[in-house]
Amino acid sequence: LGPQSGRFDVDHVTSCDSTNTQLLTRAERGSGAGTVLVADQQTAGRGRRGRQWQSAPGSSLTFSLLWRFPREQRLEGLSLSVGIAIVHALSDMGIRELSLKWPNDIWLMGRKLGGVLVEVVHGTHGDMATVIGMGLNLQRNPDWDENLGASYAALVELKEGLTREAVLAAILRELLAVLDVFAREGFAALADEWMRYHAMFGSEVSIEQSGLVRHGRCGGIDALGRLEVETAEGKLRVFGGEVSLRRR
Ligand code: ATP
Incomplete structure (x- = not known):
């Protein structure tokens, strides 16, 4: 994970219900900021509002990061900020045609590539623990029918040979930078950057x-x-x- 790897403690499992669910439990038990859980497969991947995030084993990058903020931190805009980090990371890897669909989706060529799910639990030491979950399609999932295939996108369609590890490392690196700005200055300092990728502006x-x-x-x-x-x-x-x- 490069020079910043000391900030992360990455744990990998072949399968779990949802990486967010697992990290919420770990957060309540006191796990530290920077804990990352990556799963090859989620059996109950979640989106917002009880929706399902589907992924075939190995075809997507699904992981969550535990991050802690002071209790007075305003968390509005956190999931939008995470979207910026993802777009920066993928752009650095040479992927273009990315946009952000408010509030929490990442689009590639106008189709849904991934989503972000932020959940918050109150920490025991006057802080707030946030669990920041991400799912990104790396490959097309053979279970997608024609309809889903037309509305979902996968990274390999635009760039061959990307590994999950490289994408994960790039996103974590960008997350460090974005979360640092968010913690110090709030979302206000990131709003203009988000607007650069706003998929639906004027629609x-x-x-x-x-x-x-x-x-x-x-x-x-x-x-x-x-x-x-x-x-x-x-x-x-x-x-x-x-x-x-x-x-x-
Ligand atoms: P929407 O994206 O429709 O506004 P949402 O933001 O509430 O919904 P999310 O929480 O981002 O939804 O994620 C769940 C939704 O994402 C599902 O209802 C489904 O439409 C879509 N989805 C599920 N799995 C995938 C996948 N592998 N790739 C792309 N989209 C998916």
Whole structure:
């Protein structure tokens, strides 16, 4: 993992339910910041809102990182910041055509390549433990049918010969840099960088929150990572947690 490897303690398992679930338990038991769990296969990989993250064994990179922040840290925008780290890492490996779909998806050529799931538990020492989970498709999954194949992307489509280890190392390296800025200056210092990759800026979108669907034009994000959507009734500002965004 290069010169910064001292900051990470990487553990690898062939299979587990979900790397986030495992690290949440470890966080509660006091595991330190920098603990990383990589799984070849997740049997119950999770997305937001109880959704499923699917991956065939060996075809994707699924891992979680435990990171601790002071209790007063504002965590809004953390999953957007992680998206920036992923895009920087993959760009450094020569992968172009990446974008970020608010709030937590990574797109390649306009199709879903990966997702980020941040979960928080209160630490026992006046801190907050965050578990930052990522799933990225490395290869196409033979279980994807035509529909999924048209909306999901895999890294090998753009670049042959990438190894999971190299992608993991590059992402961890970028995460260190981004998490450092986030901890010192908050998301406000990263919002402009996120905007460079904003996939839906200016698009007509629908946004669903607690069963209510609204339509409008997708704007930018603010210093807390909230998305601005211009609707007929005025400007909405929405937090990522429980919202689903679609292009119309
Ligand atoms: P959406 O991406 O539809 O806005 P979401 O952000 O709530 O939903 P996530 O939490 O990022 O969803 O991840 C779960 C969703 O990702 C699933 O509902 C499915 O649509 C999609 N998905 C699951 N597995 C994969 C995969 N291997 N590659 C790409 N997309 C996947």
